[in-house]
Amino acid sequence: MTGLVVRAHGGRRNHYRPLISPLSPDADAVGLAGRFRDVFGADTLYLADLDAIMGRGDNHAVLRAIAHAQPSLELWVDAGLGDRGTLSAFLAACPGRPVIGSETLSDTQLLSSAPDALLSLDFNGDTLLGPATLIPAIEADCRDLILMSLHRIGGDLGPDLALLHAIRRKLPQCRQHVAGGVRNGDDLRRLADAGAAGVLLSSALHNGRIGTTDAVPLCN
Numbered sequence: 001m002t003g004l005v006v007r008a009h010g011g012r013r014n015h016y017r018p019l020i021s022p023l024s025p026d027a028d029a030v031g032l033a034g035r036f037r038d039v040f041g042a043d044t045l046y047l048a049d050l051d052a053i054m055g056r057g058d059n060h061a062v063l064r065a066i067a068h069a070q071p072s073l074e075l076w077v078d079a080g081l082g083d084r085g086t087l088s089a090f091l092a093a094c095p096g097r098p099v100i101g102s103e104t105l106s107d108t109q110l111l112s113s114a115p116d117a118l119l120s121l122d123f124n125g126d127t128l129l130g131p132a133t134l135i136p137a138i139e140a141d142c143r144d145l146i147l148m149s150l151h152r153i154g155g156d157l158g159p160d161l162a163l164l165h166a167i168r169r170k171l172p173q174c175r176q177h178v179a180g181g182v183r184n185g186d187d188l189r190r191l192a193d194a195g196a197a198g199v200l201l202s203s204a205l206h207n208g209r210i211g212t213t214d215a216v217p218l219c220n
Helices: 029-040 060-069 084-093 161-170 185-194
Strands: 044-048 074-078 097-101 118-124 144-149 175-179 198-200
Touching: 029 044, 029 060, 044 060, 060 074, 060 084, 084 097, 144 161, 161 175, 161 185
Parallel strands: 044 074, 074 097, 097 118, 118 144, 144 175, 175 198
Antiparallel strands: none
């Protein structure tokens, strides 16, 4: 947000502030990307361009700087890609694999034109944000999903295992990546046992609850 890494909490974006931690001493996104690679051996980095998601500008320059500084990192970028115009503009201006967030998706037909994009199913509690027809629209898809529990982000609530089970029943052909509430290695192991293909982590890395020895194999 506004060019800086911010600490997300509960999806209340107007209250987000620059993230300062041992990993992020100055909230600089380019430097933090390098530390994720150097400290944790990261090969994939998820980024949310919150200004673009909220419709008040973008952080394209920062995204390009990260890609230039860390060419070995695969970037997954959620940048408010809700229609063909914003998706086309993003693909022309920025590196990375697009993430289409249900929160900002205006037309499910966009998904058919972006088969390689990840789809983030954005939940506020039990409510899926976005078109009511979204789940039926992707029943034949085999795309990667992010199960984004916005109300759990930055909290100490644990991951939403019930949501993972429910989406795996509805969309068993998709790979699910869980985001929000993951606290420690025990949570990682529970998610692996429940069939998660991956986990998005931030707070647990910054506060040291998850380190390099906590990695567990997830589903492919």
